[in-house]
Amino acid sequence: xxxxxxxxxxxxxxxxxxxxxxxxxxxxxxxxxxxxxxxxxxxxxxxxxxxxxxxxxxxxxxxxxxxxxxxxxxxxxxxxxxxxxxxxxxxxxxxxxxxxxxxxxxxxxxxxxxxxxxxxxxxxxxxxxxxxxxxxxxxxxxxxxxxxxxxxxxxxxxxxxxxxxxxxxxxxxxxxxxxxxxxxxxxxxxxxxxxxxxxxxxxxxxxxxxxxxxxxxxxxxxxxxxxxxxxxxxxxxxxxx
Amino acid sequence: xxxxxxxxxxxxxxxxxxxxxxxxxxxxxxxxxxxxxxxxxxxxxxxxxxxxxxxxxxxxxxxxxxxxxxxxxxxxxxxxxxxxxxxxxxxxxxxxxxxxxxxxxxxxxxxxxxxxxxxxxxxxxxxxxxxxxxxxxxxxxxxxxxxxxxxxxxxxxxxxxxxxxxxxxxxxxxxxxxxxxxxxxxxxxxxxxxxxxxxxxxxxxxxxxxxxxxxxxxxxxxxxxxxxxxxxxxxxxxxxxxxxxxxxxxxxxxxxxxxxxxxxxxxxxxxxxxxxxxxxxxxxxxxxxxxxxxxxxxxxxxx
Amino acid sequence: xxxxxxxxxxxxxxxxxxxxxxxxxxxxxxxxxxxxxxxxxxxxxxxxxxxxxxxxxxxxxxxxxxxxxxxxxxxxxxxxxxxxxxxxxxxxxxxxxxxxxxxxxxxxxxxxxxxxxxxxxxxxxxxxxxxxxxxxxxxxxxxxxxxxxxxxxxxxxxxxxxxxxxxxxxxxxxxxxxxxxxxxxxxxxxxxxxxxxxxxxxxxxxxxxxxxxxxxxxxxxxxxxxxxxxxxxxxxxxxxxxxxxxxxxxxxxxxxxxxxxxxxxxxxxxxxxxxxxxxxxxxxxxxxxxxxxxxxxxxxxxxxxxxxxxxxxxxxxxxxxxxxxxxxxxxxxxxxxxxxxxxxxxxxxxxxxxxxxxxxxxxxxxxxxxxxxxxxxxxxxxxxxxxxxxxxxxxxxxxxxxxxxxxx
Numbered sequence: 001x002x003x004x005x006x007x008x009x010x011x012x013x014x015x016x017x018x019x020x021x022x023x024x025x026x027x028x029x030x031x032x033x034x035x036x037x038x039x040x041x042x043x044x045x046x047x048x049x050x051x052x053x054x055x056x057x058x059x060x061x062x063x064x065x066x067x068x069x070x071x072x073x074x075x076x077x078x079x080x081x082x083x084x085x086x087x088x089x090x091x092x093x094x095x096x097x098x099x100x101x102x103x104x105x106x107x108x109x110x111x112x113x114x115x116x117x118x119x120x121x122x123x124x125x126x127x128x129x130x131x132x133x134x135x136x137x138x139x140x141x142x143x144x145x146x147x148x149x150x151x152x153x154x155x156x157x158x159x160x161x162x163x164x165x166x167x168x169x170x171x172x173x174x175x176x177x178x179x180x181x182x183x184x185x186x187x188x189x190x191x192x193x194x195x196x197x198x199x200x201x202x203x204x205x206x207x208x209x210x211x212x213x214x215x216x217x218x219x220x221x222x223x224x225x226x227x228x229x230x231x232x233x234x235x236x237x238x239x240x241x
Numbered sequence: 242x243x244x245x246x247x248x249x250x251x252x253x254x255x256x257x258x259x260x261x262x263x264x265x266x267x268x269x270x271x272x273x274x275x276x277x278x279x280x281x282x283x284x285x286x287x288x289x290x291x292x293x294x295x296x297x298x299x300x301x302x303x304x305x306x307x308x309x310x311x312x313x314x315x316x317x318x319x320x321x322x323x324x325x326x327x328x329x330x331x332x333x334x335x336x337x338x339x340x341x342x343x344x345x346x347x348x349x350x351x352x353x354x355x356x357x358x359x360x361x362x363x364x365x366x367x368x369x370x371x372x373x374x375x376x377x378x379x380x381x382x383x384x385x386x387x388x389x390x391x392x393x394x395x396x397x398x399x400x401x402x403x404x405x406x407x408x409x410x411x412x413x414x415x416x417x418x419x420x421x422x423x424x425x426x427x428x429x430x431x432x433x434x435x436x437x438x439x440x441x442x443x444x445x446x447x448x449x450x451x452x453x454x455x456x457x458x459x460x461x462x463x464x465x466x467x468x469x470x471x472x473x474x475x476x477x478x479x480x481x482x483x484x485x486x487x488x489x490x491x492x493x494x495x496x497x498x499x500x501x502x503x504x505x506x507x508x509x510x511x512x513x514x515x516x517x518x519x520x521x522x523x524x525x526x527x528x529x530x531x532x533x534x535x536x537x538x539x540x541x542x543x544x
Numbered sequence: 545x546x547x548x549x550x551x552x553x554x555x556x557x558x559x560x561x562x563x564x565x566x567x568x569x570x571x572x573x574x575x576x577x578x579x580x581x582x583x584x585x586x587x588x589x590x591x592x593x594x595x596x597x598x599x600x601x602x603x604x605x606x607x608x609x610x611x612x613x614x615x616x617x618x619x620x621x622x623x624x625x626x627x628x629x630x631x632x633x634x635x636x637x638x639x640x641x642x643x644x645x646x647x648x649x650x651x652x653x654x655x656x657x658x659x660x661x662x663x664x665x666x667x668x669x670x671x672x673x674x675x676x677x678x679x680x681x682x683x684x685x686x687x688x689x690x691x692x693x694x695x696x697x698x699x700x701x702x703x704x705x706x707x708x709x710x711x712x713x714x715x716x717x718x719x720x721x722x723x724x725x726x727x728x729x730x731x732x733x734x735x736x737x738x739x740x741x742x743x744x745x746x747x748x749x750x751x752x753x754x755x756x757x758x759x760x761x762x763x764x765x766x767x768x769x770x771x772x773x774x775x776x777x778x779x780x781x782x783x784x785x786x787x788x789x790x791x792x793x794x795x796x797x798x799x800x801x802x803x804x805x806x807x808x809x810x811x812x813x814x815x816x817x818x819x820x821x822x823x824x825x826x827x828x829x830x831x832x833x834x835x836x837x838x839x840x841x842x843x844x845x846x847x848x849x850x851x852x853x854x855x856x857x858x859x860x861x862x863x864x865x866x867x868x869x870x871x872x873x874x875x876x877x878x879x880x881x882x883x884x885x886x887x888x889x890x891x892x893x894x895x896x897x898x899x900x901x902x903x904x905x906x907x908x909x910x911x912x913x914x915x916x917x918x919x920x921x922x923x924x925x926x927x928x929x930x931x932x933x934x935x936x937x938x939x940x941x942x943x944x945x946x947x948x949x950x951x952x
Contacts, residue, residue: 053430054431074427075435077433078431078432083431083432086431090431092424092428093424094420095417095421102414103418103429103434104432106432106433106434107432107433155432274736276740289570290570293570293573293575294573296575297573299575299577300577322566322569326566329562329563329566333927334927334930334931337931342934343682344676344682345934346930347682348883348887348888348926348929349931351884351926352922352924352927352930353923353926353927355880355920355922355923356924357923360920363917363920364570364571471876475744475747486737516747516751520741520744520747520748521748523741524729524744524745527737527741528732
């Protein structure tokens with residue numbers, strides 16, 4: 001197999017006095033969709049925030065395309081092709097849809113290419129095209145999630161980190177979001193690291209999966225295997241025996 | 242009636258100046274939620290730098306031959322100077338405290354304010370420094386209303402700067418990044434915006450506007466003093482709060498209101514209490530509408 | 545060590561160049577159209593020298609090169625700490641009290657004068673601590689209550705000849721009423737609005753004192769205020785009492801000491817009372833406090849009033865001690881100074897605030913020769929302290945983070 005595009009080696013991280021990550025190790029290979037599943041507070045979001053350079057790493061190393069990105073400031077990463085769709089979408093509520101998208105391409109200079117990408121994103125999400133001038137905060141939850149993903153696509157990522165893309169969305173939207181995830185992975189070969197509470201959905205979309213419990217990886221396997229693992233089914237898929 | 246119009250013109254002039262200072266408070270508050278207590282000192286430093294440069298040009302003899310060029314150059318250089326000053330102040334006194342408590346940041350800001358005004362005093366002396374007001378003199382009369390050219394210059398320059406700022410904030414990429422940083426710092430760093438750079442720039446822009454106001458005030462009142470930053474500083478801050486702090490349009494409006502209230506209060510009620518009116522208006526507005534006239538985030542005019 | 549030093553040095557070098565760039569235009573551009581470099585450069589070299597030594601010490605300390613010196617020092621401090629913790633708490637207070645009581649007997653008038661100032665500011669600092677440290681409301685106009693107290697006694701004494709002791713409770717009451725008047729409209733506002741509005745109120749009070757000629761005599765102030773007096777028993781030829789004015793600093797010191805001790809005890813009791821806990825709950829999370837049945841409105845008002853009471857008492861004493869009041873003494877800078885004492889010392893901590901007051905009043909006196917640079921140094925010290933030790937010299941033990949701090 002090729003070299004991993006992203007590798008976490010025994011990463012420790014903390015929020016104030018709370019130790020959120022206690023030695024997380026994982027690998028993501030180019031072209032994969034990898035899912036991290038786990039309960040609330042297991043450290044899933046912290047893992048992504050540590051990769052993105054928002055939460056400081058106390059110990060361990062994070063390698064992106066073979067070189068360490070620990071201690072790099074967050075704003076340098078999008079230019080390297082590493083981008084995140086954070087939990088809760090975090091679109092800029094008082095900027096217009098078009099401005100939100102343009103900010104996604106903030107580190108890029110070529111106007112023509114940006115315009116082109118903008119059109120592509122609009123064709124991917126026609127609902128956003130209609131609301132180009134509208135303020136981000138006035139969109140519905142599903143549209144906001146689309147905007148967040150669209151904004152991330154505008155950075156032209158090689159590796160896309162997604163945190164709970166299905167959270168708080170109607171089932172129809174959830175299906176749509178996952179279709180798009182599948183689409184960008186398949187058609188453009190974009191690598192995706194996906195964090196989800198909805199383990200069923202995540203494992204169906206992913207090729208491989210990691211299970212995170214109280215800050216450490218307790219299981220890693222093919223997504224299919226995990227999906228049929230009785231323990232997983234009991235703990236995360238709500239099956240009673 | 243003429244008296245009223247006269248006061249209206251005076252109020253507009255003063256209000257424009259307050260608006261220029263208030264913008265610095267509101268922009269900085271917008272991006273880092275901190276009252277920049279040293280902002281009044283940027284204004285004072287601007288006043289001083291202006292007179293230093295103007296008298297330097299006068300000493301060289303250029304000011305008689307090219308008065309407007311000299312004034313323009315002084316204004317631009319002073320704005321640049323204060324922008325650099327503000328960036329230095331931000332780096333030393335505010336950046337290390339980004340994650341500290343609000344009170345710590347406030348005390349640090351107060352300390353910086355005391356430091357700067359005393360620095361000005363030590364290098365420039367405790368006495369008033371006279372401005373070459375004769376450079377822009379004269380005016381015209383409409384009936385009994387007198388409009389001086391200086392007032393016109395001040396209003397014109399204020400409008401120019403306000404329009405320029407609006408274009409910068411709402412029409413450019415940098416302005417977009419500023420607004421994004423104000424709304425969500427973490428997310429903006431995830432889309433490659435360096436918040437440190439944006440914050441430094443916000444300080445610089447605010448200080449530049451205040452510096453320009455400092456020079457105008459120097460011309461308007463004829464002199465500057467090392468502690469001149471304090472009272473206009475708090476009134477401008479009152480203006481920023483009045484308009485809804487963090488809100489650019491609000492700060493402009495707030496500045497105009499405070500200026501008008503002060504002038505009309507002094508003209509029709511009592512000159513001794515002119516400083517009180519600004520605060521009474523502020524307190525009553527906040528009592529009935531705690532987020533200021535324009536609100537804090539009614540629209541995207543929040544930086 | 546070397547690597548670390550290089551990193552710091554680069555930042556430092558940029559900073560110093562920046563400073564030179566800012567300093568030179570102020571000192572080197574002259575009205576006669578000439579430019580000089582020597583003046584600014586000299587000053588800059590001085591600053592460079594001092595700060596570079598500081599930087600060296602800082603880096604050396606951080607990298608552990610100074611362990612030879614600091615280790616024994618830390619060890620002894622540790623030993624002292626252990627030894628002192630064995631001695632009961634009250635013994636320490638007794639020692640402090642004994643020193644405080646004996647103080648004027650072996651010091652000069654000058655030292656007594658400074659000591660009285662320290663005691664007044666202790667009352668102010670602890671009073672402000674109730675509003676800021678306990679209830680978590682940022683008050684930038686606190687000095688207004690001090691002014692109200694001072695003018696209350698001044699007017700009562702000059703116009704009606706009422707004695708100091710009678711005036712004390714009246715001054716406290718008027719200050720408390722002023723506190724409620726200012727507090728009432730501001731209670732709905734949150735942090736930063738509160739700050740500017742209290743600042744505004746403070747200025748309004750000062751401007752009224754300055755302009756209401758018939759009542760306050762304006763900027764000229766009020767003269768002829770009586771010092772505190774006591775009835776001194778005289779035993780010659782039967783018992784009689786002499787009305788004795790405590791004009792000497794020696795006596796005034798004890799009055800101030802009594803006030804300060806009263807304040808310390810009262811604030812200490814307040815902190816550990818039901819009301820104190822309620823205030824702290826408001827500071828931590830106002831909504832939660834209200835849901836738990838704390839009457840936040842009344843308690844916030846009470847915090848204002850209580851804070852004002854101590855300022856009022858201190859103000860009345862100030863008027864009696866100076867025997868003259870003018871609006872000059874109640875500017876925003878005073879409010880800022882008191883605030884700094886509280887925050888520098890450690891918000892919410894009584895020993896911390898006492899230390900903060902001491903530091904901000906005594907240190908400038910020690911460096912009297914550098915009078916001109918005094919405020920410059922105070923400002924710089926405030927910045928440096930906040931950057932390196934934002935919790936204050938002696939942080940309070942029972943503090944949580946304020947809800948608004950967590951957000952940032």
